[in-house]
Amino acid sequence: MSDMPLLKVRSLSKFYGNRIGCHDVSFDLWPGEVLAIVGESGSGKTTLLNCLSTRLMPSTGDVQYRMRDGDYRDLFRMSEAERRVLMRTDWGFVHQNPADGLRMTVSAGANVGERLMAVGDRHYGRIRATASEWLSRVEIDTDRIDDQPRAFSGGMRQRLQIARNLVTSPRLVFMDEPTGGLDVSVQARLLDLVRGLVSDLGLSAIVVTHDLAVARLLSHRMMVMKGGHVIEHGLTDRVLDDPREPYTQLLVSSILQV
Amino acid sequence: MSAPDTRPAPGQDSAGETELAAYNFAYLDEQTKRMIRRAILKAIAIPGYQVPFASREMPMPYGWGTGGVQVTAAIIGPEDVLKVIDQGADDTTNAVSIRAFFQKVAAVRATTHTADATIIQTRHRIPEHTLQEGQVLVYQVPIPEPLRFLEPRETETRKMHALEEYGLMHVKLYEDIARHGRIATTYAYPVKVHGRYVMDPSPTPKFDNPKMHRSEALQLFGAGREKRIYAVPPHTDVVSLDFEDHPFEVQQFDRPCALCGATHVYLDEVVLDDRGGRMFVCSDTDYCETRQAEGHVGEMLATTATDREAAE
Numbered sequence: 249m250s251d252m253p254l255l256k257v258r259s260l261s262k263f264y265g266n267r268i269g270c271h272d273v274s275f276d277l278w279p280g281e282v283l284a285i286v287g288e289s290g291s292g293k294t295t296l297l298n299c300l301s302t303r304l305m306p307s308t309g310d311v312q313y314r315m316r317d318g319d320y321r322d323l324f325r326m327s328e329a330e331r332r333v334l335m336r337t338d339w340g341f342v343h344q345n346p347a348d349g350l351r352m353t354v355s356a357g358a359n360v361g362e363r364l365m366a367v368g369d370r371h372y373g374r375i376r377a378t379a380s381e382w383l384s385r386v387e388i389d390t391d392r393i394d395d396q397p398r399a400f401s402g403g404m405r406q407r408l409q410i411a412r413n414l415v416t417s418p419r420l421v422f423m424d425e426p427t428g429g430l431d432v433s434v435q436a437r438l439l440d441l442v443r444g445l446v447s448d449l450g451l452s453a454i455v456v457t458h459d460l461a462v463a464r465l466l467s468h469r470m471m472v473m474k475g476g477h478v479i480e481h482g483l484t485d486r487v488l489d490d491p492r493e494p495y496t497q498l499l500v501s502s503i504l505q506v
Numbered sequence: 507m508s509a510p511d512t513r514p515a516p517g518q519d520s521a522g523e524t525e526l527a528a529y530n531f532a533y534l535d536e537q538t539k540r541m542i543r544r545a546i547l548k549a550i551a552i553p554g555y556q557v558p559f560a561s562r563e564m565p566m567p568y569g570w571g572t573g574g575v576q577v578t579a580a581i582i583g584p585e586d587v588l589k590v591i592d593q594g595a596d597d598t599t600n601a602v603s604i605r606a607f608f609q610k611v612a613a614v615r616a617t618t619h620t621a622d623a624t625i626i627q628t629r630h631r632i633p634e635h636t637l638q639e640g641q642v643l644v645y646q647v648p649i650p651e652p653l654r655f656l657e658p659r660e661t662e663t664r665k666m667h668a669l670e671e672y673g674l675m676h677v678k679l680y681e682d683i684a685r686h687g688r689i690a691t692t693y694a695y696p697v698k699v700h701g702r703y704v705m706d707p708s709p710t711p712k713f714d715n716p717k718m719h720r721s722e723a724l725q726l727f728g729a730g731r732e733k734r735i736y737a738v739p740p741h742t743d744v745v746s747l748d749f750e751d752h753p754f755e756v757q758q759f760d761r762p763c764a765l766c767g768a769t770h771v772y773l774d775e776v777v778l779d780d781r782g783g784r785m786f787v788c789s790d791t792d793y794c795e796t797r798q799a800e801g802h803v804g805e806m807l808a809t810t811a812t813d814r815e816a817a818e
Contacts, residue, residue: 329669351656351677358680365680366673372683372749394684 252314254279254420254452255300260309262295268476269295273309275471275481279419282446282453284467284484286460286499292476293456294424300454301341301422302331316419336366340413340421344428346405349412350397356383356408357393363416382411386441403434407441414445423455427462439465460503464488472496532579532612538562542580542735546726549737554703555667556650561733571604571629572730574646578627581642581726582608587615589623594631594772594789601629618792630693632714634771634793637723639740645708647729650736652696652706672704675747683752692757698745699738707744713756713772718744763788764806766797 253276262269270292277283285293298304300311302323312320316338323331335341343349350359360379361369369375380390386407388400397405406426413421426442427435443466446453455466463470463484470487472480472495480493491497530536538560545559564572582588588608592600596618604627605616617623620635627644637643653663656674666674675696682690695712699705707718708727718725718738725738738744748754762769764785771793773786785806788794798807 328665332669332671354656354677354681355684357684358677361680362673362677365676366671368673370676370748370750372680373751375680376684 253277254314256312256320257300258310258312260296260299260306260311262299262304263307268292270299270473271476273478277420277452277454279452280450281469282455282467284463284470285454285456285473286458286463286470287473288458288499291473293473295476296473297422297424297454297456301339302335336363337416338418338420340418342406342409342413342421342423342426344425346397346402346409349409350405352398353396355394355396356388356400359397359408359412360415363412367416378415382415383408385445386411403430403438406430406438410442410445414449417449419452421451421453423453425457426455427457427459442466460488460500472499529611531584532582532608534562534576534579539580542576545735546577546580546737549726549735550724550739552703553738553742554699554705554736556734556736558733559735561730564730565607566603568731569648570600571627571646573728573732573735574627574629574644574730575604575607575728576730577644577726577728577735578608578625579612581644582612582614582625584612584614586624587617587622589617589620589626590628591626591631591633591790592629594633594774595791597791619796620792630709630711631772631789632710632717634788634790636717637721639722641723643723643725645710645725645727647706647708647727647734648731650706650727650729650732650734652694652704667703670702675704676749679747679749679752683749689748689752689754696747698747700742704747705736705738711757711772712746712754715744715746715754716756720744759786761786763794763804765804766794766802766807767804768794768797768802
C-alpha cells in the first residue's frame with residue numbers, strides 16, 4: 249500500500265500576470281508523511297498550498313491524487329462536484345484563522361458534525377456521540393459541546409477546527425500556519441496534539457509555516473521556498489542541521505536562541 | 507359563467523367612459539405576464555428549483571406580497587375565482603387589499619370559500635379544506651432560499667443546490683435539538699421536493715407541510731424582492747427533513763377550536779383581556795365559519811352569542 253505516493257505533484261506553477269506565485273514545483277507525498285513548506289512571507293508557500301488543495305487553479309502542471317480505490321486521478325480534471333466531495337471527506341483544510349474554517353454561529357457539536365451530515369448521516373444521537381468523542385480527543389471539555397466557537401479561546405478554536413476536519417477520517421490534511429497567532433505555550437500544546445493525531449491516524453499532511461520550530465516538531469521532510477521557487481528540499485533534520493543553500497543557512501541562523 | 511357580465515371592465519367607470527390611466531387586464535402588461543409565465547413553466551418543470559425572474563415594481567411595498575401578486579396576475583383569467591388569505595384569514599389587511607386590487611384591475615369574482623376558488627393567494631397558511639385538482643395555490647414568499655441564514659453567499663448556495671449538498675440544512679436542525687431538545691423550527695420548515703431540491707415552503711407553520719405532499723393542486727411560490735419563482739406540481743412528493751431519531755412532527759393542540767369545536771386544525775391564540783383570558787380559534791376563518799354554519803359549536807361560541815344578545 250504505502251509503496252505508492254499519495255500525491256504526485258509535477259512542475260506545478262502559478263502566475264499572477266507577470267508575477268510568479270510559485271514556479272515549477274515537483275514532489276511526491278507518501279502516506280503517513282508530513283511535509284513542511286517553509287519560507288518568508290511572499291515566498292509562495294500559501295499559493296502552493298492553495299493550488300495543491302484545488303482552492304486555486306494552477307497555471308501549468310498537474311497534481312495526481314491516489315483515491316481510496318488505489319487509482320490516481322488528476323485533481324484538475326475532476327468535476328467540481330467530485331472535488332468538493334473529496335475536500336469534505338478525504339481531505340481536511342486547517343486555516344490559520346479558525347474563523348475561516350469554522351461556522352462561528354453554530355455550536356461546537358454542529359461544527360464537528362457538519363461533515364458527517366454532509367456525507368449523509370441522519371442519526372442525531374450518533375452524530376452527537378461522535379462529536380463529543382472528537383472534542384475529548386482534541387482536549388476540549390465535552391460539556392462545551394453546545395457552546396459556539398465564539399465563546400472559545402484561540403487555542404480551543406484551532407483544536408475545534410482540527411476536530412472538525414478529522415471527523416471523517418481524512419487521509420490528507422492541509423494546514424496553513426496552524427499555530428499562527430497563538431501564544432507559545434498554547435502553540436506547544438497544539439503541536440503536541442497534532443503530532444499525536446497524525447501518528448495515531450496515519451495521516452499525511454502538508455503544513456505551511458514560517459516557523460522553523462513548527463517544521464522541526466511536526467514534519468518528516470521540508471521544502472524551503474524563496475521567490476516562488478523551491479530552493480532546498482530534504483529530510484527536516486538534514487535541512488535544519490546542515491542547510492546547503494545560503495538562504496536556508498540564513499533562515500536557520502536567524503532563529504532566536506534564548 | 508354564462509350570466510351576462512354587468513361589472514365594468516377595468517379602467518372604465520360605470521358609465522363606460524375610458525379613464526385616462528387605464529390598466530391592462532390584471533395590472534401587468536402582456537410582455538411581463540409572458541415573462542412570468544415562462545418562469546412559472548420552468549419552475550413546474552424542475553420542482554423546487556428557484557427560477558430567477560425580472561420582478562416588477564408593484565403598487566405595494568416589498569413584504570406585502572409583491573411576488574405572489576405578480577404570479578397571480580400572470581395566471582389569472584376573467585373566468586377565475588380568487589380567494590386571498592393572510593395567516594388563514596380572509597378579512598385581514600393584506601388579504602382585503604390584494605383581493606380589492608384584483609377586483610379593480612382584473613374585475614374577477616372573489617370568494618372566501620376555499621372550495622369555490624380557482625386561485626388562492628396565500629400568506630403563510632394552507633387552507634384546511636383539502637385542495638382539489640384544478641386549483642392553484644399561490645404563496646407569497648419573503649426569502650426563497652432555505653440555506654440563506656446558514657450560508658450568506660448566493661454564489662455558494664446556488665452551487666450547493668446544483669451539487670445537492672444539503673448537509674448544512676441538517677446542521678440547522680441539529681442546532682435546534684442541541685438547544686431545545688427537539689426540532690424547534692415551527693415555520694418555514696425545510697422540505698425536499700421530488701427527492702431533489704430542498705425548498706423553503708415560505709413561512710407557513712410546519713403543521714401545513716404534510717398538506718403539500720402529493721397535493722392535487724398546483725402550488726406556485728413568488729418572491730418579489732428576491733426575484734425568484736418556484737413551484738410544486740400536483741402529485742409531487744414533498745418530504746420534511748428530519749433525523750432518524752428525531753422524526754418530523756407537526757404541532758399538536760390540546761383543545762379544539764373555541765368557536766367551531768374543530769380538532770386537528772391549526773389554531774390561533776386570541777388574547778381576550780389583561781387577566782390571562784385567552785381562546786384558541788381556527789386560523790382558517792372560512793373553515794371555521796363553514797363549520798359554524800353547519801351547526802358545530804365550540805365552547806365559547808354560545809357565550810359570545812348570549813353576550814351579543816345581552817348587549818342588544
